[in-house]
Amino acid sequence: MDYYQTSFYALVVLCLGLLASQPTRRKELEQKAEVQKKLPRNDKHPERFWDEHGLSAGLVSSLFTTGFMSSALSGYFVGALSDRHGRRLLCLIYCLLYALSCIFTIIPSVPLLFLGRVLGGISTSILFSVFDSWMVTNFRERKLVKFGCDLSRTYATTSTVNSLAAILGGVASEVSVRVTGTKKAPFMLSAVLLWSALQVMWSHWVSKRTI
Structure with missing residues (x-):
């Protein structure tokens, strides 16, 4: 078996093991929940500070669901829009929409919070489709192979940089909160x-409408 088949079967075994342990894990969680219910609550309880807007757990779940649904639905037309109006324009729109999503997230208004989740979902669809499409199209249009560029190497470097950026972003976020x-x-x-x-x-990005 090659690497991918070995990884696939290993993950299948892992998932089956986790599935088999669910009843025991569920029982442990239920027992833990019963113990927590008996604990005295006060204003310094950690759960009191988990949401600065003071939203209920149900409303927070609805916000997350809205973001996922927005991303799933927008995925059907994001590609068509990028083909029609250019990938560069969609990438610029991504920056605007996601910036607005972040701004709406910090405003204690339920309608704006939901609007922020909708914009965040659309932005996610753009992020995971249009940017890669732009890079491939730009690579071919400018014939960068002649200049010694390698698309595979570029993707590998991008993957590494993205991982490092995610780690640094988490650290920067924690520092900013503190x-x-x-x-x-x-x-x-x-x-x-x-x-x-x-x-x-x-x-800096190429402004040709086809890219």
Whole structure:
């Protein structure tokens, strides 16, 4: 078996093991929940601070679901829009929409929170489709192979940089929360970075309509 088949079967075995352990795990969680119910509650209880907007757990779940549904539905037309209006334009729109999503997330207004989740879902669809499409199209249009460029190597480097950026982003978010004392800080920082990315795309990316 090759690497992919070995990995596939190993994951299948792992999933089956986790599935078999679910009844025991569920029982443990139920027992833990019963113990927590008996504990005295006060204003310093950790669960009191998990949401700065004071939303109920059900409403928070609805917000997450809205984001996932928005991403799933927008995936049907994002590709068509990028083909019609250009991938560069869609990438610029991504920066705007996600920046607005971050801004709406820090505003204590339920309608704006839901609007932010909708915009975040659309942005996610753009992020995981249009950017890669733009890179491949730009690579071919500019015939970068003649200049010694390798698309496979570019993808490998991009994957590594993305992983490092995710790690550094998590650390930066934690630091920003500690410095400012609010969980809204990472969203404000994200909005600033998205606006900076938009400026770079606007000034440096190829502006041909077909890309």
